[in-house]
Amino acid sequence: MMRISAWLRRFAAIVLLTLVLAAAYAIGVGPLVSAYQENAANLAGVRDRLSRHGSLRATERELQDRLGQVAEWEALQSYHLNHETEALAGVELQNRVSAAVDDNSGTIRSMQPLPGTRDGDFQRITLRVLITTTTESLFRILYTLETSQPFLFIDNVDIKSNSTRLASQERPIEPVLTVAFDLYGFRPLEGP
Numbered sequence: 001m002m003r004i005s006a007w008l009r010r011f012a013a014i015v016l017l018t019l020v021l022a023a024a025y026a027i028g029v030g031p032l033v034s035a036y037q038e039n040a041a042n043l044a045g046v047r048d049r050l051s052r053h054g055s056l057r058a059t060e061r062e063l064q065d066r067l068g069q070v071a072e073w074e075a076l077q078s079y080h081l082n083h084e085t086e087a088l089a090g091v092e093l094q095n096r097v098s099a100a101v102d103d104n105s106g107t108i109r110s111m112q113p114l115p116g117t118r119d120g121d122f123q124r125i126t127l128r129v130l131i132t133t134t135t136e137s138l139f140r141i142l143y144t145l146e147t148s149q150p151f152l153f154i155d156n157v158d159i160k161s162n163s164t165r166l167a168s169q170e171r172p173i174e175p176v177l178t179v180a181f182d183l184y185g186f187r188p189l190e191g192p
Contacts, residue, residue: 080151126184
């Protein structure tokens with residue numbers, strides 16, 4: 001029989017040991033290392049998504065707060081004049097007076113816009129009005145102006161009657177009133 005030299009046996013043993021180690025690594029250790037690396041990458045991705053989710057939650061809270069502020073501001077819009085300039089708000093007041101007086105059988109003698117004045121975070125837009133009307137029509141005009149939205153306020157009312165006396169047998173004529181008043185509303189200086 002053939003004898004194998006010692007160095008060849010050593011070489012074969014090393015090759016065999018290397019094959020056994022490579023097989024052990026490929027079967028047991030390799031998949032574990034690969035799974036560990038994959039899990040580490042997945043964990044890093046989850047941490048990244050979690051941090052983005054946390055920042056999105058913070059952003060969502062900020063947006064919800066801002067949305068609440070905008071909703072409050074919009075809810076208040078019906079209470080004041082919504083125009084960018086004092087002149088446009090004054091025109092709205094004039095249009096509202098004209099509509100109220102015309103709808104209730106009055107006559108406008110004059111309308112004079114007064115300079116706006118600052119009142120806190122708002123600007124007071126004032127219109128001096130002079131009309132002629134009857135008592136019943138005056139009631140309806142003032143009611144229309146004060147109960148509509150945006151809210152308007154009437155101040156400095158001066159009423160003069162131009163009635164004539166009649167003999168006791170004649171039917172009384174409803175007096176014609178000359179009414180002067182200031183009408184004002186408020187315009188916000190800034191949006192939300």
